[in-house]
Amino acid sequence: FTEMPTDNFVESSFWNFDALFQPQQHPARDQHDTFFLQDPAEAPELPAGYTAKVKKVHSQGGYGSQGYKYDWRLEEARKNLLRTHTTSASARALYRLARQEKFSPVKYFSIDRVFRNESLDATHLAEFHQVEGVVADRGLTLGHLMGTLRQFFNQLGITQLRFKPAYNPYTEPSMEVFSYHEG
Amino acid sequence: DEEFNELCFEFGLELDEITSEKDIISKEKGEEKAKGASDTVLYKIDVPANRYDLLCLEGLVRGLQVFKERINLPSYEKIIPPEGEGQRLIITGETVHVRPHAVAAVLRNITFTKERYDSFIDLQEKLHQNICRRRALVAIGTHDLDTISGPFTFTAKPPSEIKFKPLNQSQEYTASQIMDLYRTDSHLRHYLHLIENKPLYPVIYDSNGVVLSMPPIINGDHTKISVKTRNVFIECTGTDITKAKIVLDIIVTMFSEYCEKPFSVEAAEVVYPNGKTHIYPELAYRKEKVKPELINKKIGISETPSSLAKLLTRMCLKSHVIGNGNNIEIEIPPTRADIIHACDIVEDAAIAYGYNNIQMTIPKTYTIANQLPLNKLTELLRVDLAAAGFTEALTFALCSQEDIADKLGMDISATKAVRIANPKTAEFQVARTTLLPGLLKTIAANRKMPLPLKLFEISDVVVKDPNTDVGARNYRHFCAVYYNKSPGFEIIHGLLDRVMQLLEVPPSEENGYTIKATEGSAFFPGRCAEIFAKGQSIGKLGVLHPDVITKFELTMPCSALEINIEPFV
Numbered sequence: 001f002t003e004m005p006t007d008n009f010v011e012s013s014f015w016n017f018d019a020l021f022q023p024q025q026h027p028a029r030d031q032h033d034t035f036f037l038q039d040p041a042e043a044p045e046l047p048a049g050y051t052a053k054v055k056k057v058h059s060q061g062g063y064g065s066q067g068y069k070y071d072w073r074l075e076e077a078r079k080n081l082l083r084t085h086t087t088s089a090s091a092r093a094l095y096r097l098a099r100q101e102k103f104s105p106v107k108y109f110s111i112d113r114v115f116r117n118e119s120l121d122a123t124h125l126a127e128f129h130q131v132e133g134v135v136a137d138r139g140l141t142l143g144h145l146m147g148t149l150r151q152f153f154n155q156l157g158i159t160q161l162r163f164k165p166a167y168n169p170y171t172e173p174s175m176e177v178f179s180y181h182e183g
Numbered sequence: 184d185e186e187f188n189e190l191c192f193e194f195g196l197e198l199d200e201i202t203s204e205k206d207i208i209s210k211e212k213g214e215e216k217a218k219g220a221s222d223t224v225l226y227k228i229d230v231p232a233n234r235y236d237l238l239c240l241e242g243l244v245r246g247l248q249v250f251k252e253r254i255n256l257p258s259y260e261k262i263i264p265p266e267g268e269g270q271r272l273i274i275t276g277e278t279v280h281v282r283p284h285a286v287a288a289v290l291r292n293i294t295f296t297k298e299r300y301d302s303f304i305d306l307q308e309k310l311h312q313n314i315c316r317r318r319a320l321v322a323i324g325t326h327d328l329d330t331i332s333g334p335f336t337f338t339a340k341p342p343s344e345i346k347f348k349p350l351n352q353s354q355e356y357t358a359s360q361i362m363d364l365y366r367t368d369s370h371l372r373h374y375l376h377l378i379e380n381k382p383l384y385p386v387i388y389d390s391n392g393v394v395l396s397m398p399p400i401i402n403g404d405h406t407k408i409s410v411k412t413r414n415v416f417i418e419c420t421g422t423d424i425t426k427a428k429i430v431l432d433i434i435v436t437m438f439s440e441y442c443e444k445p446f447s448v449e450a451a452e453v454v455y456p457n458g459k460t461h462i463y464p465e466l467a468y469r470k471e472k473v474k475p476e477l478i479n480k481k482i483g484i485s486e487t488p489s490s491l492a493k494l495l496t497r498m499c500l501k502s503h504v505i506g507n508g509n510n511i512e513i514e515i516p517p518t519r520a521d522i523i524h525a526c527d528i529v530e531d532a533a534i535a536y537g538y539n540n541i542q543m544t545i546p547k548t549y550t551i552a553n554q555l556p557l558n559k560l561t562e563l564l565r566v567d568l569a570a571a572g573f574t575e576a577l578t579f580a581l582c583s584q585e586d587i588a589d590k591l592g593m594d595i596s597a598t599k600a601v602r603i604a605n606p607k608t609a610e611f612q613v614a615r616t617t618l619l620p621g622l623l624k625t626i627a628a629n630r631k632m633p634l635p636l637k638l639f640e641i642s643d644v645v646v647k648d649p650n651t652d653v654g655a656r657n658y659r660h661f662c663a664v665y666y667n668k669s670p671g672f673e674i675i676h677g678l679l680d681r682v683m684q685l686l687e688v689p690p691s692e693e694n695g696y697t698i699k700a701t702e703g704s705a706f707f708p709g710r711c712a713e714i715f716a717k718g719q720s721i722g723k724l725g726v727l728h729p730d731v732i733t734k735f736e737l738t739m740p741c742s743a744l745e746i747n748i749e750p751f752v
Contacts, residue, residue, distance in 0.1 A: 003555035009580060009614060009645050010601055010655035025316055025423075035581075035611070038604040040647055040654030066523040069425040080653055082581075082603070082614070105548045113580060113643075117607060126611060127579055137548040142533055143483025147543035163538040165195030165530070167231035173482075173530030175538055 001109040001133060004093045009113065011083040012043035018054050018077045019091045020170035023068045035082040035117045035126075042078040050095065051077070082115035086132040087170070097136060105137035142173055149177055187226070194250055195534055196237070197229035235314055235429065236499075236518035239306040241437045249499050250535070256499050257446045259436050259517060261466045262291075269452055270333045272387075272418060276456040277339035281378060282322075282385040282398060284424040285337045286431045286463040287451040289328060290415040292443035299441055300410050306437060310430055318374050321421035321430050322399030324387070326406035328414035331389040337420065339383035347394035348404045358384050358397060365400065374399050387418060416451075431464045432517040469515040472505075473525050481529045483541055494535035500528065556752045557659055561641050564661065564748070567685050571678060573639040573663055578621030580643065581611040586620040590734040592704035599647045601655050614645035614655075618662035619705070619745055623735040626666050634739070635667035637674075641748070660722075662745040670726040670740035672710060679714065679724055679744055686751050688716055698724070705731050705743075714746055722746030 017029055051074070053062075061067030083089075093108055110132045118124050135148065146163060153161055160180040168174040184201055191198045202225050228243070236242040248254045263269065272287040295303070307323045315321040342358035349361055356364060362379055365371040377399055378384050387395040396402040398420045408415060417434060421427045435448040442448075450462045475488040486494070492502040492511050500522070502513040515522050522528060533541065554562075569575060581603070588595040601614040615621065622638050629636065643657040663678055665671040679698075680690070689695035696716035703711040703723050711725035724744035732741055 002550065002552045003558060005555055005557075007557065007643060007657040007659065008651075008653065008655075009643065009657055010653050012653050025320065035606070036604045037601060039602040041604070043653040044649070045652035061523070064524055068523075070423055080655075105550060107548060107550045107552065115581070117605065119607060126607075127581060135546055135548060137546060139480070140546055141481060141483030141544070142538075143541045143544045144546040146538070146541060147545045150543050151545065162192070164192050164197075165534045165538060167195075167233050172524070172526040173533050 001107040004089050004108045004110040004132070004134075006086055006089040006110045006112040008089075009082055009115070010037065010040070010080055011088045012046065012077065013079045013081060014043065014046050014051065014054070014077040015091055016081060016083050016085070016088040018058065018072075019050070019095075020087060021057070022169040023058065023070065024072060024076045025070065026169065033117055034084055035115050037080040037082070040080055042075075043080055046077065047095070084116055085114050086110050086112050086130045090132055090134050094134065094136065106134070107136075108132075108134040146175075153177070153179060184224075190247065190251075191228065193534070193537060194247065195231060199227040199229050201226055232313065233521040235310065235433045235520060236437070238309040238313065238433075239302050239437050241302065241440055242433075242518065245440075246499060250497050252497060256496070256501055256516065257440070259439065259466050260444075260447045261450050261462075261464065262444075262447050263450045263462060269450060270328070270335070270416060271452045271454060272333075272335045272337055273454040274456055275336065275338040277383055278337060278385055278420075279456070281339050281381045281383055282420050282422060284422065284427050285418060285420045285453060286424075286427050287335075287416065287418045287453060288431055288435050288464045289449035289451055290417065290435060290439060290442055291447075291449045292413055293415060293438065293441050294443075295408075295410045295412060295441065297410055299438075300408075303408075303438055306434065310433065314426055314430060315421070318399035319377055320423040321419050321427045323430060323434065324396040324398060324402050324418045324420070325408055325434075326395050326402065326416045326418075327408045327412045328416040329412070330406050331393055331395065331416070332391065333416075334390055335395065335416075335418070336388045337385070337418070338388070339381075339385050341382065342384050345384055345386050345394070345397060347397075349397075349401045350404050350407055352404060358386075361397070361400065371400060385420060387420075428463070428465050429520045432466055432520070435464050436466070436516075436518050464517075466517045468517065471513050471515060471522075471525065471528065472510050473513060473528055474509065475504075475511055477525065478511075478529050478532050481526070482533045482536065483544065484533075484536060486536070491532055494532050495528065497535045498531040500531055557749065560748060560752050561659060564682065564685065565641055568639050568641075568663070568678075568682070571681055573637045573678070576622055576625045576638045576640045577642070578618070578625060578640060579610075580615055580645070581606075582613060582615050582620055583609050584612045585734075586624075587613060587616050590620065591617070591731055592728065601645050601647055616644050616646055617745060618642060618644060618660050619664070619743055620735070622662055622664045622743075623731075623737065623741075626664065626741075627736045630737075635665060635671065637663070637665050639663040658747050659749050660745055661748050662743065664741055664743045666737070666739055666741045668739060670707075670710075670742045672726050672742045675724055675742040675744045679746075682746075683716075688751070696721075704728075710742075717750040719750065721748075721750060 055072045056062050058068050058072040089110055113127055114130050115127050150161055158179045162178045163175045166174045166176040188198045230237045237246055249256050270289055274285055311318050345358035346355055348355045362375055386397050393405050394403040395406050419427045419431045439446050439448050448464055452460050452462055454460050475491050478491055479485050488504045488508050488511055492504050495502040495513055500513050502511050505512045584595055587598055598616045600616050606612050618640050626636050641661045644660050645655055645657055648656045665674050683696050698712040698714050701711055701713040705728055706725040707728050713720055714722050722745045727741045727743055
């Protein structure tokens, strides 16, 4: 797995949410879950052609999707924030991959810091680290995903795993992984 | 209980807690107050955010029963009353600036019990919090149809002209008085701002001028429904028509179960300002065709088309095989507004199959992997710095404004720091531009440890940069501090020399590194130097100024070194 560059804590809402099909009215974009920036408040540059495509899929649908059918606003996408997940770096990496002349299968990973606007308590911090992994190839299945996750956790010494269906705006099918510890 | 937990897990729900009313009161107020409270077992279930149909008991039970193949998915029917007999909701032009959209429907001859009534009210609240985004996008109003007569008018009027008796109040108030009345109400005060400053407030009247509601704040007392109500008029007003339609569909599909003709909904007509009319609820059934190979391929299973159709039907997506077995036609009911792409259908098939029944395999992708050069350098340095006797620290990237400016004797505007708009506490006002405050705070928290304290950190700082696409960038810094009874400038200098040796940078002015004496606001005068390498200034080292040491609540001398390591990648 090749390491992705993640050296930008500051991200635009576009890469953090919109490009990942998270609707602009989603609760996670609220003031109480995300750190929005006062300065610099807006991202000066967004990829023009790609932005238009993202706008279309949110508001009208496309690529086989019904879309969310609401008015997508550019100002909302420009808002800067401290990234809430390293998936924004994955989105950038996949965008770069898509612009290559010829597709080549890739495996990416990253481990870096993310920020969530939460009150601190015994099990929650405002900053924590996330591990991210992406495999892009032809003919991948859900079974492959589960197999890769199982190998990953086995390496950490966790062997008893169960997968549960979950919901994520940008992954479908989605799952949460539960592990059981003896004792 | 175990069985139910299993069922929830498979279906994709999380059984959060098994408790009872007695337990809840016990935990919050103590056992004394809990005496006499109900012992009936309560399940707290976490429902995914996109499944509006599982937010009430009716929908949840229905979904689970179809999943277990105990019942067939009901077919929801829209009954259009004969010409002139149906209810009409007329929208006037004034609403366009405050709350332009509205949809309506009728539940005819419904039978409520206490539980059903509570569930009905509960669902409305849950939808308000969830898809309606706290009533901002859509507000729901339900009314006893027998207390009013149509046609109904949805219009907007100045607050002084609206006067009615709000729900559960004993007298009439004007709209402005209502705003004041509910300003301290713990529940309703959060919604006042949605219309408060508009010149016109939305209001719905019946043909006799009786106020049904003033959305999104409160309904009128006149039309309130009770356990005895037989006919319900439902209206949803809002700023997002798609969501209003979904909300209406959910309410009527869930509770039409209790109508005299189960699962039937009486349609109502909405008349727009331009004269056009529309029948609601839409109760749209959508048909999608998906190839069985696609489903099998995406999941990694190989089921026959007919067994795939059966799996989908269990998930409330009625399906059957068509066209000599090489295609599946799926009917998406109005309760599943979350199905917006073929991949949603694939997910449901996988859930019905059971995620944990899927065979786990490894992708056959061959790739040559690389570590990111900057991270590789960081990892190598970390090991050697630890070997040099320094302990690594991991500190917060967010700090207060004073930490990076005032406490270091600098002005905040000179730091080019990224500032946060909505910090919860003063500790998270800005993103750090230097690693030094973090390390000094770490020492302050570890004063009781034996001296000397030697700490380092290699991590990112954030600075504003107009040349990047977002307006800011990270720099990888390395910072080390030495805290002891004597400042130890020679130790910090020695550490710098060691790091340069590891980076294979010779101590020469032309093609290596060099240090020049300078003044720094955080440093002791005459004990500060700037480090130059690769043609640029990469940082400073020196003995910290006593003011800095005191501001961070420390008492001993301290020397520090901070450089940017990116030029060495």
